[in-house]
Amino acid sequence: MNKTRWILFWALLLAMVVLELVGSGGGGWTLIPAFYSLFGFVLCVGLIYLAKFIGKNFIDRDLNYYDN
C-alpha cells in the first residue's frame, strides 16, 4: 500500500469520525468520539490473538488425526 492510498485511508476515516458527530444515534459509551474506530481496531486485534491462541492450543490437528 503506497503513501497516497494510506493518505486516502486516513482522510476517509477522519471524515467518518467527524460525520459521526453530526449524525444522531446511540448513547452511553458510543458518545466517545471515534468510539467505533477504537472498537473495530481493538476487537479485531483481540479476535486475531484469541483465534491464534485457541487454534494453536485446542483446535489445529494433523490431517490424519481421524484416520484409524
Add this chain to the structure above:
Amino acid sequence: MIIDFLAIPGLILIAGGLILPALPERLRGWLSLIFPAGALAVIFALPEGYTVHAVLAGMDLQPMAMNKLSRFFGISFAIAAVIGLVYAIHVRDLIKQSATLVYAGSTIGVTFAGDFFSLFAFWEIMAVSSTVLVWTNRTSQADKAGMRYLIYHIFGGGLLFAGILLHYAETGSLLVVSFSQVYTPASVLILLGVAVNAAVVPLHAWLPDAYPNATVTGAVFMSAFTTKAAVYLLLRVFPGWEILVWFGCAMAVYGVLYAIICKDIREILSYHIISQVGFMVVGAGIGTELAINGAAAHAFNNILYKGLMFMATGAVLYKTGTTKVAYLGGLAARMPLVMVLYMVGGLSISGFPLFNGFISKSILVGATGYAHYHVAAYILLLASVGTFLSVGLKLPFMTWFDKEHSLMVLKKLPVNMYAGMALAAFLCVFYGVVPPALYAYLPYPVDYNPFTVYDITKTMQINLMTFAAFWVFCHKFHGELIIALDLDWFYRKPSWFFRKVFVTYVSLAFGMVEKLAYSAVGGLRRASRNPMKWLNPITGYRHKAWSYSPSYGVVLGLILVLYVIMELFVIS
C-alpha cells in the same frame, strides 16, 4: 388436478429433476433453467392466501400455502436456483444436475408447505438430495463426509418427525402455525429438528464437515438452501422465542472465530455461514416486525453474497485444484475477475454501504437495539468485525495477495461460471443501491431508511479500522495443513469403537453361528448316512446298508407307515 400440481412451485423443480434424463445431454444445463424460472413465475402470479388442499389417509393437508413470509423466501430460493444453475450449465453429470433440481424443489416445497406432513416429506427429500451433492464429488473424503451428513440430517429429521407426531396428537391439526413460547415436548422436538438444519451451535458440526467436500457447483446450492429454509421455519414457527437470541449470538461468535482459525477457503466460508445464520436466529428470537423483516432480508442477501463467495472459491478450486490456503496465494494477477467478483461479495457481507449487506445488517442490529437487547447488539457488532476480518480480508489476502506458495497451472474457467458470479454480484450492488426494491417484498411494512449518517459512519469506522488492524498483523496469518477440531470430535473419534462393536463383532458373531450351524448339519448328515450303525451297535460287524436281510426293511417300513398314519389321523 394438473393445475393444482403446477401451483406447488417446489414440485415444478422436482419434476424438472425427474424429467432431466429425458432431455438431450448437451442441452440439459440450459434447459434446467426453465424450471426455476417457471417456479418463480408461479410464485409471483399466485395471490396472497392461496392454498392447495389435499386429503391423505384421513389427514387434512395443505401442500401449498402462500403468505408474505413464504413468498419472500420462495422468491429468494428461486432466484438462488437460477443463479446457481447458470453457474452450473457446464456440468455434464446427470446425477448432479437432477439432484440439484430436486434439492432446489424440495427447499421451495418446505417454504410453501402449509402443513407439517408435507413439510416433513420435503424436508427429507432435501436431506437426501443434498447428500447426493456431496457424494458426487467422488473422493474418499467426500464419501465419508456425505455419510456423516446424511446420518446427522436423518437424526434431525427424526427429531422433527417426533415433534410433529406429538403436536398432531396434542392439537389434532397439522397446520404450520407460530408456536407460543411454551416448552412442551412437541415444540422442543420440532425446535431441535429445525435447529439441526439451521446449524445452531452445538448441532452444527455437519456443516463445515460436508460443505468443503461438496462439488464445485453443489456447494453453492447447499450454502443457499438448507440453512435458510430452517431460518424460514424459525421465523414462521418460533418467532419471539427468547432463547434463540442467545443461541444466535453464540453462533455468530463461534462461526466467526472458527472462520479466522480455519485454513481451507471453503471451510472458512462454511463456518461463516454459521455466523451469518446466527444473525438471523437472533432476529427470529427477538420476534418484532422489524427483527423478522431484518432476518428475512438478511437471509436473502446472504443467499446472494454467500452464494457469490462460494461460486468464487469454487472457481478457485476449479482453476487450481485445491482450496487449501497453504497451497494458494499470489493469484491476483492470474485470476483478476474471480477476485474482483469475490470482493463484491466480501464487501457486501462486511456491510459496506452501497452493497446489499448494509441494508439488512443495519435493520437487524437496529432491531436488537430497539428491543433493548444491548448486549446482543454488541455481540453482533463483534461478529461483524470478525466477518470482515475472516472473509473480507483474510480469505482474499491468503488466496490472491500473499506470496505464491506453489507453482500452479490454472485451468480455464467456463464462461457460464463467470456469468453466474456476475449475476449475483450485480444483484448485490443493485439491492445495495436501491433498497426499496428488496423492502417491498418483506413480510411486514417497512418505513426504514438504512442510509442514515450515523449508521454509515459507524460501519465505515469499524471496517476501516478492522482493515488497519489486519494490515498491522497480517504476517500472523499462515497457511497450514490442518484439520480444525470441532464438536464432531465426539462422534468421529469414538467411531472406531462403535464400528468394532456394532459391525465387526456382530458379523463375527453371525459368522460363528453360521459355522456352527453348518458343522451341526454336516455331523447330522454323516450320522444319518448309515442308521444301522446306531441301531445295531453290539457286533463288530461292518455294517453295509445292502447286507441286511429284507426282514429289517419290512420292520422299518412298518414303523414308518404306523408313524405316518398316526400323524395324519390320530394327532389332529
